[in-house]
Amino acid sequence: MIETGPPTFEGIHNFRDYGGYRAEGGHVRRGLLYRSGQHVAATDADLAGLARLGIRTVIDLRGIREREINPCRRHEGWAGEVIAHAGETSSSPPHMDIGPDVTTARYARDRMLAVYTRMPQNPAMQAMFGRYLNALADRPGASLVHCFAGKDRTGVAAMLLLHILGVSREDQFAEFLLTNKAPTLGVLRAQSVPGIEARLGRTLDEDAIRALLEVHEDYLARFLETAESLEGSIDGWLDRSVGVTDDLRDRLRRQLVD
Template sequence: MIRDKFLPTEGIHNFRDYGGYTVSGGGRIRRGLLFRSGQHVAATDEDLAAISSLDIRTVIDLRGASERTNNPCRRGPAFEAHVIAYEGETTSSPPHMDVDPETSTAEFARRRMVAVYTRMPRNPAMIEMFGRYLRALDQRDGASLVHCFAGKDRTGVAAMLLLHVLGASRDDQMEEFLLTNHAPTLGVLRAQSVPGIEARLGRQLDEESIRALLEVHEDYLSTYVAEIEKDHGSVDSFVENALGVDEPMKERLRDRFVA
């Protein structure tokens, strides 16, 4: 179940199908329509050929403008998908690179990541992009791809929000979030991230700190949910009032993505 979710890639981290989960009331989220990944700046020609067969018609790029400029995604020759992106910055830096000079041990690295998830529920740019992501899934046909820099933090939250709307259990939402740690392409993310992190810090990171920044942990997503509940009372209220997903839209999404 774990490995068959990942598309074999050489230059893209964490490319996978995030369907397949059962939902309350019966049914299962369809496979082959919902994909997620890290950025495609290092995608190989073979990666692009594999992606071209997936009928991805919509790409939701959760990166900010400077991330897209510094790391332009490679596209196949037949790429025609509509790309949705934020016109400004979605964060000061990719979440896993949101570090300071104290980030020298795994404990500090994890604290930095928890701080990222504490701020994300109140980030206006991310609120807008999560809403645009869900509206795109409601309005556009074909398969979709949601991605950010690493495909684990902003993308992980986006996937969780959709799974919640579709009726997947909180345990399955967490399972999908943590599945990132089983991605066979961690070396891709490491090559794209660690040199920049260490340059910002002016020192080398120990292995535990690197893994704390490049992987995900249960307390990261739990923190995000707790902050949502603190501000909005429930994830349902946040989805409806902050993201604009009303009950008719929920029903349309369930009709489309649950079999």
């Protein structure tokens, strides 16, 4: 596994380069693949740091409501393309709409497992995963994929790409779980927990917060199990639900593996 230390951003959670892993025919290239949470709280210094990375494509996995509430900041002069869905990508984002029993860690974990069960069945996410993969294959230069927290929808997107590139399942899970080592959890906590607690009218317990704001191996395992139950295998799901053809696989490998 390749562990990558995130740049020192103050207002962007969970930013990192998710290249560097051993893949089929070589290694996933570094300096082309970035992932993070949303950039609504990015500081001017953060934007200057992003400008130095040469990101030309942003794939925003959030839905319209999330984007309206939390508009991302871009650095002055940025002229890249933002790819986003015209509707909602999640019927109930876990950081936006919380039920009355969320103060228990068990409820919070069950809620997150439900998110990962719905995701492979969600036509909007299927479409966005396809647009993400095609953008990486077709557009030159560095890309950034993000959602609200940069851990669930974004974590699955990164896993799917690494799978297509021939990265081992062990390293796919390792990349997914690196989220829990991000030093910027306070950014996500500030963006989500006060609103949840205001709607609930009480304070969340720490175990519930961790279940909502971090990731666990069984979350990603639930996504994979659901996709496999739908189409027989993750590759069958990628083919029939996302539109991943042999040609797209080849283009991604040519572009991102050396």
